[in-house]
Amino acid sequence: MPAFKTLDDLSNISGKRALVRVDLNVPVSDGKVTDTTRMERVAPTILELADKGAKVILLAHFGRPKGAVAAEFSLAMIVPAFEAVLGRKVAFASDCIGSVAADAIAALADGGILLLENTRFHKGEEKNDPEFVKALAANGDLYVNDAFSAAHRAHASTEGLAHVLPAYAGRTMQAELEALEKGLGNPSRPVVAIVGGAKVSTKIDLLKNLVGKVDALVIGGGMANTFLAAQGIDVGKSLCEHDLAETAREILAEAKKTGCDIVLPLDGVVAREFKAGAANETVAVTAIPSDAMMLDVGPQSIEAVNGWIAKAATLVWNGPLGAFEIEPFDKATVSAAQFAATETDAGKLVSVAGGGDTVSALNHAGVGERFTYVSTAGGAFLEWMEGKPLPGVDVLSKA
Numbered sequence: 001m002p003a004f005k006t007l008d009d010l011s012n013i014s015g016k017r018a019l020v021r022v023d024l025n026v027p028v029s030d031g032k033v034t035d036t037t038r039m040e041r042v043a044p045t046i047l048e049l050a051d052k053g054a055k056v057i058l059l060a061h062f063g064r065p066k067g068a069v070a071a072e073f074s075l076a077m078i079v080p081a082f083e084a085v086l087g088r089k090v091a092f093a094s095d096c097i098g099s100v101a102a103d104a105i106a107a108l109a110d111g112g113i114l115l116l117e118n119t120r121f122h123k124g125e126e127k128n129d130p131e132f133v134k135a136l137a138a139n140g141d142l143y144v145n146d147a148f149s150a151a152h153r154a155h156a157s158t159e160g161l162a163h164v165l166p167a168y169a170g171r172t173m174q175a176e177l178e179a180l181e182k183g184l185g186n187p188s189r190p191v192v193a194i195v196g197g198a199k200v201s202t203k204i205d206l207l208k209n210l211v212g213k214v215d216a217l218v219i220g221g222g223m224a225n226t227f228l229a230a231q232g233i234d235v236g237k238s239l240c241e242h243d244l245a246e247t248a249r250e251i252l253a254e255a256k257k258t259g260c261d262i263v264l265p266l267d268g269v270v271a272r273e274f275k276a277g278a279a280n281e282t283v284a285v286t287a288i289p290s291d292a293m294m295l296d297v298g299p300q301s302i303e304a305v306n307g308w309i310a311k312a313a314t315l316v317w318n319g320p321l322g323a324f325e326i327e328p329f330d331k332a333t334v335s336a337a338q339f340a341a342t343e344t345d346a347g348k349l350v351s352v353a354g355g356g357d358t359v360s361a362l363n364h365a366g367v368g369e370r371f372t373y374v375s376t377a378g379g380a381f382l383e384w385m386e387g388k389p390l391p392g393v394d395v396l397s398k399a
């Protein structure tokens with residue numbers, strides 16, 4: 001467990017400007033937040049600092065706007081849901097640096113809460129540009145990082161700030177690391193990992209190490225389509241990153257070496273539209289029509305996935321098996337989630353899952369409370385599992 005300063009090391013913070021990095025990259029549909037888990041997890045840190053009289057200034061990202069201002073990625077839309085979770089007023093500033101932010105902070109009472117606009121509206125955020133770090137730091141007397149789920153990013157607001165301001169871990173950062181260590185520090189075998197979802201390019205690399213750590217790797221979602229295509233299967237219009245075929249093949253070769261079973265879908269549910277209730281059919285993965293998308297894995301694959309969950313002593317899961325937000329493409333994710341919860345209830349399985357959408361999927365399946373541990377983090381938790389240092393955690397240890 002890395003040693004770092006926590007909120008227990010803070011005293012006399014009344015009137016101080018606490019810059020708090022949180023992860024508010026929450027699932028949103030039609031401008032409405034559909035899962036508030038990440039908000040609930042950062043609430044204790046925010047309320048503790050506010051109750052001690054600090055001016056709580058929140059830094060967060062939303063989506064991947066790539067350094068450009070875009071209304072669809074504005075954090076303004078999440079404010080009502082956040083206020084409901086916190087039970088407090090949350091002021092909002094339309095920029096995270098400069099006079100807009102400074103004026104909003106000047107107007108903030110001691111104990112008040114202010115959310116600054118998406119840090120990723122500035123190119124300096126992801127580049128961890130020292131000038132951008134300086135501009136952010138001008139708004140704070142101290143820095144708290146409570147965004148464990150973004151700690152695998154060495155960005156200005158997740159890493160850079162800890163070099164220039166007194167830095168502390170928030171309560172969620174602390175709790176996540178403790179819980180993951182407890183659940184997965186020395187896992188009972190066999191360990192089965194399920195990796196699915198849509199963030200193929202940012203997660204595929206970490207599978208290379210993961211196959212050396214787990215006994216079986218079940219691949220679903222967009223990630224599976226990429227692996228199927230890499231084996232010469234025509235996946236039609238499915239979400240797939242064809243340029244990662246070589247990486248996928250390297251992972252398959254590495255898995256052979258380490259003795260890790262790779263479990264790919266045998267069949268899929270395909271549709272021609274990405275919308276709830278779209279006309280669909282179940283086909284073998286070798287028979288996906290060229291104008292269709294595989295939006296979920298099919299019944300044979302569900303049976304295979306649940307078979308692996310039955311064999312597992314420990315399950316780690318990031319990324320839904322299909323597009324679970326739109327019915328009926330939630331079937332595989334819901335079935336696997338419910339089966340894993342049953343195995344956990346029976347004391348046969350330690351189940352740890354994480355990721356913004358994965359948490360939302362488990363809640364959709366009605367089993368969020370029944371897993372051994374649900375992390376707010378997806379990519380960060382898989383990198384932690386690989387044993388990779390997380391820049392956002394590392395820098396706190398050094399601070």
Ligand SMILES: Nc1ncnc2c1ncn2[C@@H]1O[C@H](COP(=O)(O)OP(=O)(O)O)[C@@H](O)[C@H]1O
Binds near residue numbers: 196200322325359
């Ligand atoms: N076969 C698929 N086709 C298109 N989208 C998919 C498919 N499977 C899963 N998804 C999408 O993946 C998204 C979640 O992926 P990701 O962000 O990687 O997960 P997490 O946030 O849990 O880390 C969901 O929005 C889901 O709709």
Ligand SMILES: O=C(OP(=O)(O)O)[C@H](O)COP(=O)(O)O
Binds near residue numbers: 378
């Ligand atoms: O949602 C997140 O990660 P996750 O999808 O791995 O759970 C974090 O907010 C990090 O977002 P990013 O993957 O765009 O850097």
